[in-house]
Amino acid sequence: MRLPSRLVATGRRMLSAAATSQPRVLVLGSGNVVPPAVWYLAEKSKLSPAVTLGSNDLGAARQLADRYDRVSATEVDVTNPDALSAAVADHDVVVSLVPWKLHPEVARACIANGVDMVTTSYVSPAMEEMHNDAVAAGITILNEIGLDPGIDHLGAMRVIDDVKDRGGSITSFVSFCGGLPAAEASFVPLQYKFSWSPKGVLLAGLSQAVYREDGVDLMTDPGKLFHYDRPMKVFPSLNLEGYPNRNSLVYESVYGIEGAQTILRGTLRFKGFCNVMRAMQEIGLFDDELVSEGELRYPSWDHCLTELLGGGDAREMTENYLMHKIENGFSSDGARAAVDTMDGLGLFSTTEAPQGPTVIDALCAQLEKKLQYGTGERDMVLLSHEFVASWPDGTKSDITSTLVRCGDPDGYTAMAETVGIPCALGVEHVLRGTVSGAGVIRPVDRVLYEPLLADLEEMGICMLETEKKRN
Secondary structure (H helix, E strand, O other): OOOOHHHEOOOOOOHHHHOOOOOEEEEEOOOOOHHHHHHHHHHHOOOOOEEEEEEOOHHHHHHHHOOOOOEEEEEOOOOOHHHHHHHHHOOOEEEEOOOHHHHHHHHHHHHHHOOEEEEOOOOOHHHHOOHHHHHHHOOEEEOOOEEOOEHHHHHHHHHHHHHHHOOOEEEEEEEEEEEEEOHHHOOOHHHOOEOOOOHHHHHHOOOOOEEEEOOEEEEOOOOOHHHOOEEEOOOOOOOEEEEEOOEOOHHHHHOOOOOOOEEEEEEEEEOOHHHHHHHHHHOOOOOOOOOOOOOOOOOOHHHHHHHHHOOOOHHHHHHHHHHOOHHHOOOHHHHHHHHHHHHHOOOOOOOOOOOOOOHHHHHHHHHHHHOEOOOOOOEEEEEEEEEEEEOOOOOEEEEEEEEEEEOOOOOOOHHHHHHHHHHHHHHHHHHHOOEOOOEEEOOOOHHHHHHHHHHHHHOOOOOEEEEEEOO
């Protein structure tokens, strides 16, 4: 959905026209992204908004609010329509950082009260259906303004529009992004750490992805996403792999690259991640069937795996089972590597017991326990766009746009920062009237992405571009 130019800078809340009172921003949520977003609004924003933290965890919200002069906290139950509407009505912009399934509830309250909204999440079908109602209400609902989605859109559109401005066209677009441990923190099983619940990562492997390569539209098999890993050489010093993510073809029209022969968006991990995920899925550790007793009753992980595999030594049975699954992508070396990683995660332990209402919940709890970031450890964000541009004279160019950022051991993680700060910048631009009355949008129009990229660069968050003509 491209932003119509007639909707740019025409709204009722343009601060340049009538900044008679302090803008008021309601931030809903209490996750890892909230603190850097609030920090920017409270400490860096030139608009000096009054910020209200609305959360069902009032204690945590107050603890964060007490760090700043212009920030207060209140209890808000997003599932209570009356309470949500009352909280929304008293503000100029609402930032929804609650779970994505609750965004439509927030959007309905914003539409009813004529209040703009900003969120970092993908535009869901339920949100897209509200576009006309949002336009009728004269509000903007700015979505996908985090990292991925978010910064990826900004960097992609700068290159795409520049190529078009020079008379060219994009024939291939490949984009991969990932949050990983920084190199010094990656010496752990799976070479991965979780800064929030692992369940979303695991469940992503049960979804399907749609993309295009060399003119052929492709769809992954149901529940087999981790079978589509490929080596990634975009950062040559890092041993990476990637796999497709969601429906890449949505962005053919969003980015205006109709006719491109390749359109692929995916997720980056260190090599070996998908092999282990396939192995755990194959032996039944992604099972989400609730147990009748409410909690699993296995005395140990060793006992759990023995039962899943039909008896015998758990480690030996797992390795043998995987080696007989060559058709599912397991070589002998791959099976052994997966078993070694599972051992390091405590999944053959005779003393640690799985805890949770399902096997996958118990696995998530185990991963969260074993793969947490320790004090002083840094995470790392990698984002890479690769384009092929075709020119009127028949020549082609390879263009890259990349972002590498590591977290601050004494501050925010790179992931929280690169999601929270773009979100806060989006709030600023909605308050300024950069876009107004636009309905449900993404940050893909020049009027938004150019100032947002400039603002991010001031914060040291930069997309770096290279271009090389093919011989």
